[in-house]
Amino acid sequence: MRCEYFDDGRCRSCTFLRTPYPEQLATKVRARRELLTSVPAGAWLEPVASADEGFRNKAKMVVAGRTGAPTLGILDPAGAGVDLRGCHLYPPPITEALPVVADMIARAGLVPYDVPGRRGELKHVLVTVSPAGELMMRFVLRSRDQLGRIRRHLPRLLSDLPNLAVVTVNLLPAHVALLEGEEEIVLTERSALPMRLSLPGGPLDLELPPRSFFQTNTAIAEAMYGQAAAWAAEIGPGTAWDLYCGVGGFALAVAKVGTGAGEGATADATVGAGAARSPRVVGIESSPDAVAGARAAAARGGVADRVTFADGDATAWALASSSGAPDLVVVNPPRRGLSEELAGRLEGSGAGHVLYSSCNATTLARDLGRMPSLAPVAARLFDMFPHTAHDEVMVLLERV
Structure with missing residues (x-):
């Protein structure tokens, strides 16, 4: 898999991306057999390989940037946003949805959370895709302050993404390194993703x-x-x-x-x-x-x-x-x-x-x-x- 984010140094989450995938898998198998010494050699079955791209069913996107121009991705060491909407780890239903939700965030005037400054509202957008291609989208906010804006712009978001089945707002008031808080507010008729x-x-x-x-x-x-x-x-x-x-x-x-x-x-x-x-x-x-x-x-x-x-x-x-x-x-x-x-x-x-x-x-x-x-x-x-x-x-x- 080739990745422009990795090649130009914007993201190095895929540590072994430049190692051919069959070699990655063989290295893992060898390491596990060496560590798990109580498992007899003859008990090991053939490993189950993954696709090397498009395999992640959930995107955990940090929202940063500024009002009207959000980034969806990760933070750099200084706490600034690095936009990764085109990450190759996600299947098409997710990569096609991320620009749409970024436009919605900008249009609604949602304020990205500034981690270094500890101010702002929208912390994360979490998107999960089902095997059938349906999506669950969760907006993680610091407070209820901008909940009304999401409600007002939800009809267009649902129209723009016909496969969007579940939308929620999660509240995470504390300044902590967590993805979500304890309170979930469901905004759609459906509340779970099949x-x-x-x-x-x-x-x-x-x-x-x-x-x-x-x-x-x-x-x-x-x-x-x-x-x-x-x-x-x-x-x-x-x-x-x-x-x-x-x-x-x-x-x-x-x-x-x-x-x-x-x-x-x-x-x-x-x-x-x-x-x-x-x-x-x-x-x-x-x-x-x-x-x-x-x-x-x-x-x-x-x-x-x-x-x-x-x-x-x-x-x-x-x-x-x-x-x-x-x-x-x-x-x-x-x-x-x-x-x-x-x-x-x-x-x-x-x-x-x-x-x-x-x-x-x-x-x-x-x-x-x-x-x-x-x-x-x-x-x-x-x-x-x-x-x-x-x-x-x-x-x-x-x-x-």
Whole structure:
């Protein structure tokens, strides 16, 4: 991928852009195998590569510049705006929308937030695209002061962008290095973005509310959920937990095993002799908005009778659970990994299998060491973030 922003030094976020992509992927695979020494060499499946451009489903644009002439992109070391509307990491629905929203910001007279001066109103514009090409757009403001201007200019924005399905305003009053605040104001009739994913055994329908997490790379997310469904089909769990479940991707993929979705998926390795059946799944997530989206997706997908989602801390819930050990536990923690208490709970739980999805191989290696009774039997790297040192690794553990 060639990038004019990288070539002229305006943006260096894609650290390894000048390294050929096959070499990037090979380097990641080698690094993960060297770090995760408890995973046998024969347990590693072929890595899942990404497209090297147009793969990011979410644009997190810092708004800077001046009233009438905003920039959408990043800040330079001095805090000035660097416009990146043409960034090649985004697919066409996003790159086509960014100039339109910049024109709307200028026309409405919205005041970009000046980070060094700590003044202004509009901090970020966050744009997410669904597999169907629909958009969710969120304006992050310091206060309600310019909310009325956005409301007045919303009809034209919706007319100019017919694929714009959800528009919100998020309030972030504090001068902090965060993307969003706690309060969300929905300005459209629809309040969540449908995400229909393609898995080998059939579609997986998710609902993405504004303040909820979804994997940045949709194609890689599909591959990860497909792998989880394939492993679950081979294990044949009757019960499962999905801790840190987000909007329910893993939980719903596992719940659909035995109903069509998940059947036909290819795991590339035999991990057990269990026959596919439809398990009962509990998903735990600390974000109430994400839980609401997961519940809506379960109802929409016809599995609400088999999947229960609850709002709570994963560690506290697992420690307090009196329901006995499930057959399968899925964990997809943040970069800090599992707490020592949760790793200990899983180690002593009696659960037959644990599927660990990690965005930080260093904490993954630490956590695998904390669960010696659970042996890695399959592992796979998913290249979620080309041109960077980051990736996702999924490891299937089996009790020995």
